[in-house]
Amino acid sequence: MLAGAGLVGVASARGISPLRAAENETLTLYNGQHAETTAAIVEAFTRETGVRVAIRRGNSAQLANQILEEGDASPADVFYSEEIAPVLTLAARGLLSTANPDTLKQIPPQFAAKDGAWIGVSARCRVVAYNTDMIKLEALPSTVMDFAKPEWRDKVGFVPTSGEFQAQTLTIVKMKGRDAAVAWLKGLKDNGRIYNGNVAAVQGVQRGEVPVALVNNYYWFRVAEEIGDDKMKCQLYYIGHKDPGALLTLSPAGILKSSKRQDIAQRFLGFLVSAAGQQALVDAVAEYPVRPGVTSPYALKPIDELDPPDITPEDIGDADLARALRREAGLA
Template sequence: MQSGSILNRLPVIIIALLAVSAAVGLTIALQNSPKGPVVVIYTALDEQFSRPILDKFTEQTGIRVLAKYDTESTKSVGLTQALFAERSRPRCDVFWNNEMVNTLRLARDGLLQDRDSSLYAEFPTEYRSKENLWCGFAARARVLLVNTDLVSDQDFPSGIEDLCDPMWKDRVGIAKPLAGTTASHAACLFAVWGEERTKDFFRRLKANAQVLGGNKQVARAVATGSLAFGITDTDDALIELEAGFPVAIIYPDQEEDQLGTLFIPNTVAMVKGAPHEKSAQKLIEFLLSPEVEEILAAGPSAQIPLRPGVPKSDRVESPATVKAMQVDFQKAAATWNAAAQFLRSEFATAE
């Protein structure tokens, strides 16, 4: 095999090794775990935000949670690959994803288990499965973070196309669009814009922007002045804004002829063949409770509740207060394989 071929496959090889590591770690944890009810969860939401929620579940139910967290660089993709690898002998009970597209990939391939429809019924139809396989909750928005010391008011960006403006060459940033919410955003653009326009956008973006390892890195680069502006998630943007850095958050594409801002929810689902089904059901019910959306809304990440009646933080906007991008998430998931192949070819060696 040629060295170039090996290099092109490195991201896939690394993700596969991470999946093996996760399986070994969970096997050891289960073998060494005290007796009593237990549930295994894979979660792509940052540990600093998800662990307190899981600890509260244990306090309330007595069910111990064994959690596998993902890394920033492989967000959701590494855990998804682990679930595919384990499909014949599931180890995980509940998948708490920080986006939608990879959850829908699992649903399309028959790796998720249907639940009673009443469990998801209170959430908007666009953010839950028609087959009761998954449900979305606690969203984040894809926003532009602008350094106000470097960008004058009259030059403020208004939409994602501004990332491709030559006047900002090498002064704007995006996370590598191979994992997490950046990959989900790309899949949504393929679904809404179509293949030709989306490929053109990402080629122009690659030529104009700095490509960083993750959304946190983009937000930090803007905050510290390494970039004039970049695209990130509301949780990462808020960290820099509330730390006192000279930044402003822009909800992009609000004009009548523009797409609107993309809101990406967390998703939760039970893995088909879950070893601890009763405990998994209780954990899913807890994660979808008003209590959890209130905690996530009030916390540092200010995640946006999707259950009607749960108040959002005044630190963020919501689909009720700004123009939201209208997406067929099922179509986005269906386009993912082709989209991912293109994005890997363009961005696998970027940075």
């Protein structure tokens, strides 16, 4: 019998409702997603259910490695990752429980594992941030591959440690081959400017340090909230037409099989893709909801107009290969 089910049975025998029993539980969430985003979702979940959530924060890859080291003794009930690769690593090891069918029905099939081992919670796309005082929109190339060419020397910023940048590299491997991906990375190393984060890259474009930067869409909105939309010299260019520069990625979550609170963990996973959970998410961050019918307050380009490449999470989930490619290109 699942631990959660046992708890409900004892509570009911004592005349306490199952919901009240859940309120006496604390869910442990290993969180690699941005702290503000997760806090908004967790607050909404606790407000609706009364269930407390203890959040352990860290880098997504580091948290996944910690779970592997902890094994069945891990205190984690749910793992929420900013990037897909760490969750795929746990799924490949058979460490994740299958999400309830009712949860999987809430989102399109492409936003969840085929076997239900994880669900996408939000989506984000790769974009090009550009300074309108330094370059015209029509001068931007039609493929992200061109930004590695010598004519872009000292004109393009990028974040090689970003999980989504690595996913973009793996997309190039899938679409154009390993040699093309390594050449692209080497070109960026030789000609581009490295930033230590996407916010810093957007700010660099805004300040005129570089005309363009390869980033995730939602970081533009973070900077714009700080200085005002009307002061943004930096704007976003969506490449589209299934180019690797238009990659759409997911922030996923999964339940640990070792969790002794399976029922409550399933309830939390279901809340992540519920109307209330998705609204709490999009109100907090300019990412795309995975649940249809949820409206973001941010001026996002409609997801059905992004025209991303036909790449699945499994196609870009090989973190080991991404690191090997970076080392080969001299970016480690």
